[in-house]
Amino acid sequence: MEQTKNFKLGAAGVHIIPTATFKTNTFIIQMNAPLIKETASKRALLPNVLQNGTADYANRQQIRSALDELYGASLTTDVTKKGERHIISFRMDIANEKFLKDQTPLMEKGLKLLSSVLLNPKQSNNKFDPKIVAEEKRSHKQKIASIYDDKMRFANKRLTEEMCKEEPFGIHVFGQEDDLDNLNEENLYEYYKQALQEDQLDIYVMGDVDVDHVKNLISTYFPQNQTKDHSGPAPAGSTPALKEKANEVVDEQSVQQGKLHIGYRTQVVYGDDDYFALQLFNGLFGGFSHSKLFINVREKASLAYYAASRVESFKGLLIVMSGIQSANYEKATDIIFKQMEEMKEGKFTEDDLQQTKAVYKNQILETMDVPRGRIELEYHNQVSSNKIPLEEWIDRIDKVTKEDIVKVAGKIQLDTIYFLKGREALSNE
Amino acid sequence: MNKTTFEQIQETLYLETLSNGLQVYVLPKKGFNKTFATFTTKYGSIDNYFTPIGEQEPVRVPDGIAHFLEHKLFEDEEGDVFQQFSKQGASANAFTSFTRTAYLFSSTSEIEKNLETLVDFVQKPYFTKDSVDKEKGIIEQEIKMYEDNPDWQNFFGLLKSMFKKHPVAIDIAGTVESINKTTKDLLYTCYHTFYHPSNMVLFIVGNVEPEKLIKQVRQNQESKKFAAPEDINRITPEEPAEVAEKKKVIPMAVNTGKCLVGIKEKEPDKQGEDLLRHELSLQLVLEMMFGQSSENYQTLYEEGLIDDSFSFDYTAEYGFGFSVIGGDSSNPEALAERVREMIIKFTNQELDQKAVDRIRKKKIGYFLKAMNSPEFIANQFTRYLFNDMDLFEVIPVLESLTAEELTETMENHFAVDSQLSQCLIIPEGERTSE
Structure with missing residues (x-):
């Protein structure tokens, strides 16, 4: 590198x-x-x-x-x-x-x-x-x-x-x-x-x-005339109290496809010790085409064309996204929640984990092949107060164990379910 | 194995055409972590009427079948091919366009294994009635996603208003109705007709050794049996030169309107260097007419008719071609009219030599930037090859285009009275003058 x-x-x-x-x-x-x-x-x-x-x-x-x-x-x-x-x-x-x-x-x-x-x-x-x-x-x-x-x-x-x-x-x-x-x-x-x-x-x-x-x-x-150095550690972001009960929000529009977006709190941000465990959790859960969401929502149940999750690294959120028929809301949420439960129970194999590490490492190396991607990764360490040198990323990923992932899964809590519903679906109910 | 070196851009390309007709290209890229490979057949959504290999009578297959086939190839007897790739640290994907279906992977390790997986899964179709039926639910949601996408609806609405009979106006994924007519037997028919190695190209870009990879593919292909290549009989309906209709308006659940103006190519029969010169000429002319450094862009922006979503493009393949100009607008109707006026005015003026030179520089710089991208190189090289063009001729051709040649191409192309269509997306509940 x-x-x-x-x-x-x-x-x-x-x-x-x-x-x-x-x-x-x-x-x-x-x-x-x-x-x-x-x-x-x-x-x-x-x-x-x-x-x-x-x-x-x-x-x-x-x-x-x-x-x-x-x-x-x-x-x-x-x-x-x-x-x-x-x-x-x-x-x-x-x-x-x-x-x-x-x-x-x-x-x-x-x-x-x-x-x-x-x-x-x-x-x-x-x-x-x-x-x-x-x-x-x-x-x-x-x-x-x-x-x-x-x-x-x-x-x-x-x-x-x-x-x-x-x-x-x-x-x-x-x-x-x-x-x-x-x-x-x-x-x-x-x-x-x-x-x-x-x-x-x-x-x-x-x-x-x-x-x-x-x-x-x-x-x-670019002559510099700033009188004060602002490069000190960034102040910690706000973290609200966890909700007792998940918030459910539904909007309606005249659309063909409903959009189901689910937000979880992860309590983990970039720079934390379990950051890479969270990334691998996400890879197993919904980040890649071998993940639980892709296989169970799309391939097995044929409910969606896309069903994926991503991590908001600097805020400690995990977001699930899927486009479904409005009438399939319950079916889809049931499957998604079941996959989350399975992750928390550690229902994934050592092979699954190795596969996810391979794909995640590949993704990082590919990002570094694009100047903008490489700079974006470097910039992580300017924004965060806890820094992880890029040279260490691959090694840190390799060291994550199944136990680490189950532990990080235990921190993840459902916060809000948002559904943009197709209007004509009303008559079906 | 053939080797060609392009001095100015410092690239070397390796080629071997195997005995079964498959063309294998390798472009080594030092310094990259990633290797990117595409395995592409010259078969897309427009190839919906043809004589199946080994038969006499032509068939008209359901809309969206090339795309359906692309989805289904990812499943083989052992299961899902995505799994295989991800075990090998690769990410795999595929896309179907009007004229091509491409299967691809990118990875930073286990290149040989991944290459083997790519070639093998595409050459091993496995369709069952159950798996075909199950895919219908997935594709149905893909279609619905595009039905809610106003940019996609705007683009296909424009194609429908430009083309009367040509299948380019048919949505690539088909409709919910047409995909329900797709069967396992029809998929096999399409597969056997269009996936012969002689109709396909394998392109590999990355930090690789060309001799080694080409040898690997040669051995892979020699271990498989293929029928002798046959010419494919594709039937394309007679398409009138002029547009089918001048205007289409589609109301959707949007806040901001959209406008696309299209110019339909009158004689879409060019191939090879003719097509390359033609395509690059029109792209240069469009930049001069509507690029961000043009007076027209400045004016439209000041008039409040466009924002930075405004863009334009010219594309052509054998049998169809068109320019598209437009973007988001609070007044799509007025924007369409202004674009039409500006085209007329611009084509009646002499081209500014300074602007020609400036835009030429811009296009050369863009091409160099695109050479950073393995995806661009593999996809575009294949597209060019299927049209008998050479991607590495882009800079020399750009350097050789004169203002006279641009003027002639421009005057011939922008015949607004017969070739111009517009498609507008308007917020639901609003009315237009139509």
């Missing part, structure tokens, strides 16, 4: 991963701050405003033309949740000029453009361009409204809202539509300045690069 070179530039973390594997270079900038209601919409809107006008490039068309000229360098931004941290990401992939007839220094030009987007926005008198802000508010509102249109995403959003009502994690990553109305070119700019000062900043570079050269470019184009 290629070694990451880590160092500090002011308060920011710089992480360079030299590798000859790829034909492109990848830059990722992460801005990390707590997930709270007051700033969620601002943080979600901010990268859209920044990438559509800078002091050097007046509008989207000019920025995008400049990217085209850099052999189609891609620039994307997004916001994600890692537990109760709200992360803004800027990503650029740019061709390595080694493979081009044209020998332009693409990496430097790419970093310069990225710096212009992040640090040199289009503004006057401490206000963003009002036209850009208005357009991006309109577009962002539409994006929030469209979650409803993708029923799987909608069900996931509803489950999280219901399950984490009292916790910051219940806030949607895009923020709230209502809050957008209060945002303008002035208060958003003010928040931008604050975020640059207060967010934990990490800059990643992966590609066929010379470490010292990159280091110099980064200190030129």
